Amino acid sequence: DSGVTQTPKHLITATGQRVTLRCSPRSGDLSVYWYQQSLDQGLQFLIQYYNGEERAKGNILERFSAQQFPDLHSELNLSSLELGDSALYFCASSVVAGSGNTIYFGEGSWLTVV
């Protein structure tokens, strides 16, 4: 158990809908990351927050957004869903931001868009 908690574990929704994935980082971790894992794209970095502020952006679509709240939990919002958004979405956390980090992953949220 990494200490990173993600909900829901599984989610099935229809095209065009909007979903919210939730993440609680490890106790004491200030930095939260979101990754998408799909068969064709592999593991893609989406976005990073540090202590409530956006720190880095990767290959995140405009239909997707995220935020980190004052209690440090984070949410990833996916809207106007398409079949191609079906993937495993990971949240991860680390104590600080920067290259000396160790990043710990949650078990992921499986999203299926039908």
Add this chain to the structure above:
Amino acid sequence: GDSVTQMEGPVTLSEEAFLTINCTYTATGYPSLFWYVQYPGEGLQLLLKATKADDKGSNKGFEATYRKETTSFHLEKGSVQVSDSAVYFCALIAGGSQGNLIFGKGTKLSVKP
């Protein structure tokens, strides 16, 4: 840009065989290097890490040495078990970055009894 290249899988071995999974990287500055493992139906687990040249990371019988001269971080295990069957990901955090991981495509390992 920064990137990680892993050997293509799948890799199929017999129990107690020697394992090597090759990983090379391209990065500016001095990256930190990682191996993560994903067991079937599970999330990503950190297997080992190395943060500077010539460091050796090790865990659960797996080892990898940070080789700056060859920009490599190959994963090795002397004697694999059926329980090692999983997908292995090499990754880096670029020096001077905000700390996000850049992953290779993953190598699926199957160990047969």
